[in-house]
Amino acid sequence: MAARKSERLLNLLITLLVSRSYVTKERIRSVVEQYRDAGDEAFEKMFERDKEELRSLGIPVEVGYVDRAFEDEPGYRVERAAFELPQIDLEADEAAVIGLAARVWQHAGLASATSDALVKLKAAGVSVDRGALNVAQPQLAVEEPTFEAFWEATRSRTPVAFDYRTAGAASATTRHLEPWGVVSYNGRWYVVGQDTDRGAPRLFRLSRVGGAVRHDGRPGAFEVPEGTDIRALTESLAPPAAAHTARLLVRRDAAHGLRRHATPAGASGAGADAVPEGWERLEVAYGRTGGMADEVLGYGADVVVEAPEDLRALVVDRLRAVMATGAGATAGAPR
Structure with missing residues (x-):
């Protein structure tokens, strides 16, 4: 109203x-x-x-x-x-x-x-x-379709439920949140609030929310804790700043989510520097090595890590662990 x-x-x-x-x-x-x-x-x-x-x-x-x-x-x-x-x-x-x-x-x-x-x-x-x-002339350019639902839930103090897929996850899980604020941080939109499943504040990237945001309670069902600094909380919960750069081979017309924050890595050359047919070489800035490995693994055989070595080793180790349990395969990836 x-x-x-x-x-x-x-x-x-x-x-x-x-x-x-x-x-x-x-x-x-x-x-x-x-x-x-x-x-x-x-x-x-x-x-x-x-x-x-x-x-x-x-x-x-x-x-x-x-x-x-x-x-x-x-x-x-x-x-x-x-x-x-x-x-x-x-x-x-x-x-x-x-x-x-x-x-x-x-x-x-x-x-x-x-x-x-x-x-x-x-x-x-x-x-x-x-x-x-x-x-x-108030304006707000937001591509995420769930922005308005989270914004309204924040204003009305209404708990919500939504499906969320973390980087590298094969499927989404249902999360329950008391939304305290919707913020833009490092070029991405997030909702921050009390995750009632974990019993602690959490940060969720809107671009990873799938489907509709559903009401999970009545308006006015909660209050934001007094003295909460939404911006400071966002900074403390957000992924660390992108201090590293990954060089990746990416199959053409694939991994579109990755391409949103990637840049071309230069021309192909001879020998080890040649780009296989049907692939592109991209560079991606990242913060946590584990988080970047999760994202790469989420695209399966469509993305291969060339550098740095610690990221490549982590991805290889995780793939070997999956293969050892018979949970997946990476056939068709260039080497």
């Missing part, structure tokens, strides 16, 4: 902000999606509450007349000049942080609702200033 109200307030703000003239109450009702389905009395109450809430947030909602010759139809708008902040001088690092924060939500649903509202305003003959949207 809180998320729906926030979306409604933002849509109302955008409607009042982009209009160059006053917008009537009925026009606002037809433009803002959440108002359209409400009855007359419910709309009146909702609109009055939203209008006052915007004002309480310091947003100057003005009342005027659409046609000054006939002062019988009041309208509303937000004057951009009164809404914008004055000139602020920031240091370079401060400006970088503010710039990042200002681009935090790039959500397809919001973009669609905004475009729909602008089209309806234009169709009604209302002059629209698209540039005014720059003062209310």
Whole structure:
């Protein structure tokens, strides 16, 4: 409910902000999606509450007349000049942080609702200033489909269950989490919280979550421990910084997950440096040798380690252990 109200307030703000003239109450009702389905009395109450809430947030909602010759139809708008902040001088690092924060939500649903509202305003003959949207432009570019589910669960304090595959694992396992926060760290998105199966805080990479995120309790079922620093906790739980580089042979059109953080390792040559037909040589930065070995083994015969020697030896040892138990094979890999 809180998320729906926030979306409604933002849509109302955008409607009042982009209009160059006053917008009537009925026009606002037809433009803002959440108002359209409400009855007359419910709309009146909702609109009055939203209008006052915007004002309480310091947003100057003005009342005027659409046609000054006939002062019988009041309208509303937000004057951009009164809404914008004055000139602020920031240091370079401060400006970088503010710039990042200002681009935090790039959500397809919001973009669609905004475009729909602008089209309806234009169709009604209302002059629209698209540039005014720059003062209310939260964006967030996220590829992981589970981001919104984890974000909502974090906001509502709802326990969740989900299927998760660790690096190198053959299959996913179901995990149960009280999500405390969703964070971006080293170019990847993670959810951090209390793993109720392990009884301790854990960090999960969103790109490794499979399927839907399921509610595993009621909203408000838990509280984040007082004094928890989500960023510091993420840094303590995250994999170590990539201080090593692996040189790998990767079969063409395979190991796409690995390729996301790999780079070409140079041209092929003669003898030992030649790349076998149908393969590519890539380099991958990594932190823990064990973690990198897990990832390589997860791709089976499609990835072969050339260097460093300690990583290659660990992968070979694990493959031999698997072969000794009859659990797998690596036929077809180049040597």
